Amino acid sequence: MGxxxxxxxxxxCSVNCGVDVKLDGRHITRVRGNxxxxxxxxxxxxxxxxxxxxQNGRDRLTSPLRRRADGTFEExxxxxAIREVAAGFKHVRETYGGASIFYYGGGGQGNHLCGSYGASTRRALGSVFSSNALAQEKTGEFWVDHMLFGTGLSG
Structure with a gap:
């Protein structure tokens, strides 16, 4: 390997496959399995x-955006952004209760701390219900595992 x-x-995803990459500045120009x-x-x-x-898609957001009244966005x-989002959550929690806030987060890689910060966020908001990307991404895998290995996986 050069x-x-x-x-x-x-x-x-949660597998964390090893890869070798070639870089050109911030861009990854080649990828192969390690x-x-x-x-x-x-x-x-x-x-x-x-x-x-x-990582570098042309539509990738690089700063927070706020929707204007006319539907356009401003940086x-x-x-x-954090102050306004927190105020919005506080308003919903105080008006409708924390159980009205559905927490969706984590699920794959890049989100190793979702167990920690997700639980803290839900606790602070009083949120009861949550889900993540695994609900869609891994449902088929769980079905296949059930078909292969039977009902012993459920407990």
Missing amino acids: DDWQKTICIL RDHVASKGYACEKAQRIDYY IDWDT
Whole structure:
């Protein structure tokens, strides 16, 4: 492997496949599975192959946006965005109760702390109900596991 290949992992799902990447500044120009990775052993799915698309897509937001009355958006700073979102959550919690706030977050990689910060956020809001990307992404996998291994997985 030449010096221009860098070892890393894909963060687009919970598997964390090992990948080797070639970089050009901020852009990932080539991706291949890392054969030395203990779990993926050289495998890299289509998502990993397109990781630069997710990191540097032309429609990627790079700052918070606030919707104007006419439906267009304006850039705002992070402190303003956090303050306004917090005020909105506070209003909903005080008006309708925390149980009216459905928490959706985490699920794949890039969200390792969702258990910690998600639980803290739900507790602060009084939120009762939650879900994440695994509800859609992994439902089929759970069905296949059930068909392969039977009902013993449920307890």
